[in-house]
Amino acid sequence: MKTLQYILFLSLIALLLASCGGAPQKSTTANDTNTPAAEVDMTTMSKTMVYSEINFMRSNPERYMGKTIRVEGIMEYNPLLHRRYCVIADATACCSVQLEFVLKGDHSHPFLNALDSQNMQLPGANEITPQPDPQNGSKIVIQGYFQTFQEREKQSVILTDALYCH
Template sequence: MSGTVVYAMVNQMVTEPQKFKGKIVNMSGVFSSYYDNETNQRYFGCVISDALACCSQGLAFELKKPHKYPQEYPDEGTEITIRGIFDIRTEEDGVGFPVIRDAEMFR
């Protein structure tokens, strides 16, 4: 798929996650992480840019096997590929977001 089509597909996954729940996702992009001080949790993501690199969109992922951060993760901005099952993670406050579960990460 072209960069534009991939970007559009990820955008649709974020805006209409129910359509993709349970499907296997294979996605290439750059590694990103975020630490939420309120929940004391680190979130990991695979981020892609559109064809002009002016906009970006990403999906969170949870690895199948536990890894230690930062020792067993790539540097921020490293190209990665994620393969896992698309799901929706619901937080305690009822807010949900798309996530690739049982993911494998390749560099």
């Protein structure tokens, strides 16, 4: 009877350990697009790491200034303010962070006028028509240049010249 109990316990541990392994790696879309590779590619990271790095970015923006960032999240478009966000949830899905982005060719952002992002823009960016937006709530992968801007005395972070990577 005791042997049976040990076997049951060992099976339980084996199950627990098996569930810990096999990290679910998110497939990157970098290879199937014509977008150049990002300097910080978060599409290959685990959910916990992505959420933590976005938080780190917001508290230490100087480390990421001007770098190309690629991230996966949920599309959120506010038609009244004409602002787009990539919403990234944590592992429990109870907390989320919003990463704002401005599409390449879109110059309607209310707080970006003072931002000197000319050296960040790709050649001919001004003539480009912004890509059509996916539906709100759909999964997106975006890539853009990391910048900061002042919004009502508060520093916010944003991805400029962003592209949807399909």
